[in-house]
Amino acid sequence: MYAQMVKSTGDGVKSRDEMSDEERAFQDRIDADEKIEPKDWMPEGYRKTLIRQIGQHAHSEIVGQLPEGNWITRAPTLERKAILLAKVQDEAGHGLYLYCAAETLGVSRDELTEDLLSGRMKYSSIFNYPTLTWADMGAVGWLVDGAAIMNQVPLQRTSYGPYSRAMIRICKEESFHQRQGYDIMLKLANGTGDQKRMAQDALNRFWYPSLMMFGPSDKDSVHSAQSMAWKIKINTNDELRQKFVDQTVPQAEFLGLTVPDPDLKWNEETAHYEFTEPDWSEFFDVIKGNGPCNAERLAARNKAWDEGAWVRDGLLAHAEKKAARRVAAE
């Protein structure tokens, strides 16, 4: 999931008796699957939780360009390079759709950017892992985009109109991403011994970080309960993780690769795979800023923002000058 551990009000879900008339009418609209639009009345907690969630999601799309951007100049063929470039450009687009959805809630784009750059707002833990080989481009597309899709498909039905519409657009474009990743893995898995080993190594390194993307179990979380009542979260983290494992294991088998979990087994009774949970202490460490690439990612975003300042200011100054000339001519 691209948004992890999003804090809600923390007060738990209010009972109907505890709600004000406005809150009750609002909850009724959500329960009736009506979309909430920017100018509608909404509880302050709903607005703030959404800004956190959509903001974190947007930041993930933007920072998510960095691990893949790393390989654009080194893609093995011109075609692969063009495809990867298009994919990374899509991620930028997805970030922009989401920022514009967040802005309808009354936060400015620059505030969101500044909160990312200062580390006040988070992005997905997954992008703090390095992409060491070309096979990692395959693993990222197949597993990371695969896990993101798992989360984003149900979010198309989220209660907030602008977020839902952004999700619909993103999902339409995202399946190309996962397929291009799997296509890279297929080629490597059916290639030379070295290529196959490279593919296996990428799966080994990205398997558990991908499972972490859904976040730790939240079946007892008051934050998640509130978000689910507001329909800004549709499934629990465990549900989505299970779905992801069930879908991905046969795909790994088709590639002839081994999922790095000796305890992985199919449970005939539940019709689900049993699997080993990732190391959650590693997850919390990465979230805290101690992952292998946290510092590098934030430094890259800060550098791009600082070095782009003269372009942003220059274009604005030019636009203002042109506008003033137009007024003078009239």
Added chain:
Amino acid sequence: MSAPNAAYPDTPEAEDTPPKRHEWPLWEIFIRGQHGLNHRHVGSLHAPDAEMAIKNARDVYTRRNEGVSIWAVEARHIAASSPSEKGPLYEPSQSKVYRHPTFFDIPEEAGHM
């Protein structure tokens, strides 16, 4: 604090607020799909001027041939109805069912109409 405004005593002093962010204005983007449809709202973006808004809209909203024409309107120029007026604003049309063709029973013998 700024100095008292001696030249224009009626003008209140400027408030001591932090400088405004120098953010590019927000534009709402409308795109005409390829099938002779109306322009339809697709989202928004930031751009310094109209020309750049259209260029950015091309990159952000038409990467897969989604359109043949783009409108960019600065968001602050859009007037919108207020959600709280929903009732009174649309009520008059609710009682006029005769505006729909199905209101009228036409005998089958009259043929297709």
